Amino acid sequence: MKVEALKLGLKQVLNHQGIRRYGANTLWLFAEQVLRMVAGFLVGVWVARYLGPEKFGLFSYALAFVSIFQGIAKLGLDGIVVRDLVQEPEKRDVYLGTSFWLKLLGGVITFLIIVIILFIQSIFTSNFFSETNIYILIIAFGIIFQSLEVIDFYYQAKVQAKYISIRRIVQLIFSSIIKIFLVLTGADLIWFVLVSLFDIISLSIMGWLIYRSQGLPNFVRYFDIGIGKKLLKDSWPLLLSSITIMIQARIDQVMLKQFIGLRELGNYVVALNVIEILGFIPMILHQSLLPAIVEAKKQFKDIYYNRLLNYYRLMFSLFLIVFIILFFYGDVIIRFLYGNKYEIASQIISLIAFRLFFAYMGVARSTFITTENLFRYSLLTSITGAILNVILNYILIPQFKSTGAILSSFISFFITIFLFDLFYSRTRINFILMMQAILTFYRIRLNRR
Numbered sequence: 001m002k003v004e005a006l007k008l009g010l011k012q013v014l015n016h017q018g019i020r021r022y023g024a025n026t027l028w029l030f031a032e033q034v035l036r037m038v039a040g041f042l043v044g045v046w047v048a049r050y051l052g053p054e055k056f057g058l059f060s061y062a063l064a065f066v067s068i069f070q071g072i073a074k075l076g077l078d079g080i081v082v083r084d085l086v087q088e089p090e091k092r093d094v095y096l097g098t099s100f101w102l103k104l105l106g107g108v109i110t111f112l113i114i115v116i117i118l119f120i121q122s123i124f125t126s127n128f129f130s131e132t133n134i135y136i137l138i139i140a141f142g143i144i145f146q147s148l149e150v151i152d153f154y155y156q157a158k159v160q161a162k163y164i165s166i167r168r169i170v171q172l173i174f175s176s177i178i179k180i181f182l183v184l185t186g187a188d189l190i191w192f193v194l195v196s197l198f199d200i201i202s203l204s205i206m207g208w209l210i211y212r213s214q215g216l217p218n219f220v221r222y223f224d225i226g227i228g229k230k231l232l233k234d235s236w237p238l239l240l241s242s243i244t245i246m247i248q249a250r251i252d253q254v255m256l257k258q259f260i261g262l263r264e265l266g267n268y269v270v271a272l273n274v275i276e277i278l279g280f281i282p283m284i285l286h287q288s289l290l291p292a293i294v295e296a297k298k299q300f301k302d303i304y305y306n307r308l309l310n311y312y313r314l315m316f317s318l319f320l321i322v323f324i325i326l327f328f329y330g331d332v333i334i335r336f337l338y339g340n341k342y343e344i345a346s347q348i349i350s351l352i353a354f355r356l357f358f359a360y361m362g363v364a365r366s367t368f369i370t371t372e373n374l375f376r377y378s379l380l381t382s383i384t385g386a387i388l389n390v391i392l393n394y395i396l397i398p399q400f401k402s403t404g405a406i407l408s409s410f411i412s413f414f415i416t417i418f419l420f421d422l423f424y425s426r427t428r429i430n431f432i433l434m435m436q437a438i439l440t441f442y443r444i445r446l447n448r449r
Helices: 002-015 017-074 078-087 089-125 131-157 161-184 189-213 225-259 262-297 301-338 340-352 355-371 375-400 402-423 428-439
Strands: none
Touching: 017 089, 017 131, 017 161, 017 189, 017 225, 017 262, 017 301, 017 340, 078 089, 078 131, 078 225, 089 131, 089 225, 131 161, 131 189, 161 189, 225 262, 225 375, 225 402, 262 301, 262 340, 262 355, 262 402, 301 340, 301 355, 301 428, 340 402, 355 375, 355 402, 355 428, 375 402, 402 428
């Protein structure tokens, strides 16, 4: 009887409309992310092998330079608009239209900021239309079209990820085919840069066509200044946070090019790409375990802290596994994937692999930050980390090249993820839990209360 009751209960759960809806939504997002990760990485490896360290370094520099400013164009609106669309679905067109015009204005301003910075640089180089600047301007122009990503906000609020995922998968296939064609035909670097612009424009156009094909109204006709002020008031901390995070993540690439050169940068980015593809592991765990940890906080502190402790133990254990593999076989992996041209990358992969320690523990720490509602504190630490990273790169890169960039990131991440938590009273317990987890990672108990 108990077995039959269990089967009946399970059947009812699986047939529940809400569970099926959210389950299907999650599967679409997961499938799209896995495909994008695998296909994007493999095609990226082929492109890097074809271009070689210097040209790939130039391409990576242009992408990194633009990415630092992309946070300005986004205005921190993404999660805010989705939240408001869920709470006030009857104001869909006003929210979409207002956020569209705000993001369009943000994109134009961002593009102009990049133009001004390049113009100021050209005063010293006497060459505004250099090859590097042209590549940057082409990629940066695509930021303006990102204003149409507000369509994704609508589908996120409606829990209809398939419309987002299908569009991205189709665009990924087209983009990958074009890149493979360019490699096979021996195309110049400029064509790969143009593909980056094509990716953004085509994704926006497809989103607009799908949205309008469903008979939904043209939201670009709507703008409400009151809602615009409300959105910007709520989003400014996220705007600052996204800018500082991108600076801390990409400034090393920009400064490597400025101080050392494109060849060193190309090797550095190749090693970094191998590391970053493993970043999906902590993100999946974060999404899966966050609800359980939030729920534990509502019960007892002992349960809450115990779950956090075991979460940190799990993250550190996973880091150790990945780090050991990359430490001993990282050079083999680089040579197999990218060839002997990227000799420097094979030399630094073992050192840069330790960056995963801060990535894994940092993602786990964000669970504590979210649960304790310490977003302003997190913003302060990210701003400090970005400033510190720039200063350290300026000091260490000229002397130690790629190793200097790696050491700069280690120091800045250690201070922002660990040291800050030690000296702030509300986060000191989190520092203790992280240290205890590192020292007792072998005692992990995922099934304990």
